Amino acid sequence: MRNTITMTLSKLAAAAALTFAALPGSAQSALSDSMTVRDGTGVIVEQLVVSQAREIDAGHGFIFTLSTAIDPGQFGNYTTLYDDPANVNSTGDIFGIAGVGGGVFLGFSSDIDGLDLSSVYGGAGPNAFFEGSAASFDATRYLDLALQAAGWTATFISDGDTPVSEPAGLGLMALAGLGLLASRKRLVKSA
Numbered sequence: 001m002r003n004t005i006t007m008t009l010s011k012l013a014a015a016a017a018l019t020f021a022a023l024p025g026s027a028q029s030a031l032s033d034s035m036t037v038r039d040g041t042g043v044i045v046e047q048l049v050v051s052q053a054r055e056i057d058a059g060h061g062f063i064f065t066l067s068t069a070i071d072p073g074q075f076g077n078y079t080t081l082y083d084d085p086a087n088v089n090s091t092g093d094i095f096g097i098a099g100v101g102g103g104v105f106l107g108f109s110s111d112i113d114g115l116d117l118s119s120v121y122g123g124a125g126p127n128a129f130f131e132g133s134a135a136s137f138d139a140t141r142y143l144d145l146a147l148q149a150a151g152w153t154a155t156f157i158s159d160g161d162t163p164v165s166e167p168a169g170l171g172l173m174a175l176a177g178l179g180l181l182a183s184r185k186r187l188v189k190s191a
Contacts, residue, residue: 040151076123
């Protein structure tokens, strides 16, 4: 009887963990902008995903930075995304090489609403596009030239749900695996 109860509880724990692990990230917090760097084989090397709540907490014009090696020659060649294609004063996001704390980094600023960040990103920023809905933009030009030659890529996604490997979700999946393993061992012992 005790083995049956223990086995049932293990199966329920495993099922619950799998259910929670399968919940989309948007169920926890609405995602907004992201920058993803992939190596030459397509494996994610670095990814920074910003939720709408984090944008608000960071404040208007905050620069989110990544640590991947960059091409400093691209400073001043940032990309501006406009919310309204007919209004160049409707700046939504900016990404490129940003000067922060005495260094230069691959970075982006979300929902800046016309705030002038040209000095942080180094000049006029000749690249301008309509932001669109959940649009993806190539940011590879900002990576170190050796990384580009090795096939590395960078992508900026504006106002989209970016799939991320969430530590909590991975933890729940591990818990589910342990629950299934425990119930299997109990089945083998009782047989």
